[in-house]
Amino acid sequence: MAISGFCQLNKPVKIDSLVTISLPAAYQKKDTTDRTIYSANALYGYMVVLLEPNAKNNTPLKKEKDLNKVLKTYIKGIQGESAGSGVENLRDTTIGALKAKTFVLKTDNGSGDVQYRNFVLLYTQNATYTFEYVYPEIRKDLIKDEYKAYISSIRLSPELQRNDQYLSNATGMSTVNKIEIFGGAALVIILVIVMIARKKKVAVS
Numbered sequence: 001m002a003i004s005g006f007c008q009l010n011k012p013v014k015i016d017s018l019v020t021i022s023l024p025a026a027y028q029k030k031d032t033t034d035r036t037i038y039s040a041n042a043l044y045g046y047m048v049v050l051l052e053p054n055a056k057n058n059t060p061l062k063k064e065k066d067l068n069k070v071l072k073t074y075i076k077g078i079q080g081e082s083a084g085s086g087v088e089n090l091r092d093t094t095i096g097a098l099k100a101k102t103f104v105l106k107t108d109n110g111s112g113d114v115q116y117r118n119f120v121l122l123y124t125q126n127a128t129y130t131f132e133y134v135y136p137e138i139r140k141d142l143i144k145d146e147y148k149a150y151i152s153s154i155r156l157s158p159e160l161q162r163n164d165q166y167l168s169n170a171t172g173m174s175t176v177n178k179i180e181i182f183g184g185a186a187l188v189i190i191l192v193i194v195m196i197a198r199k200k201k202v203a204v205s
Helices: 001-008 066-080 144-152 174-205
Strands: 009-016 019-024 028-031 036-041 046-053 085-093 098-108 112-123 127-136
Touching: 019 036, 019 046, 019 144, 046 144, 066 085, 066 098, 066 127, 085 112, 112 144, 127 144
Parallel strands: none
Antiparallel strands: 009 019, 028 036, 036 046, 046 127, 085 098, 098 112, 112 127
16 A cells, blocks of 8 residues: 555656656755756665766767677666666666666665665667665565656656667668578578589599
């Protein structure tokens, strides 16, 4: 019942003209020189959304591997902000038509006070969005529904498409193409061998 009540209190908040997420009604907004921060206390965790505009002359990345490199750099930067932290459960996810990374940052200050920070990281040509959910280890088994409601509430404008992240959808040669190419090459080699063998046979006779 507590989670149900929490969900009813959620308020859709426009992070910008392209991204919306639901937060508790008593959320706070703070603007700095390089980012906008939305934060709120929930029932079991603490929610943070960061909006960081990219350079105005920023262009879409060329390939998916370029996006992965950028996200990897962001993740290293986040981990570097917390001494004694480790990245867990790093994996790909999708939000609308876009690709994102999700992971957990576990921080242990050495005194047994373990804290978890669940992240969803979304990069676009114009801005980078970080969705964070912070909670102590003691609440690890309680946050599932609340965290799911928080992350599932992310909504993207239809204007955001994959080419806002990277331009090429090519992921390399498909298995079918590989079979066709290498199979065809093998057939050519066999035909050449047969022809050479026939010529030798004719020459001997």
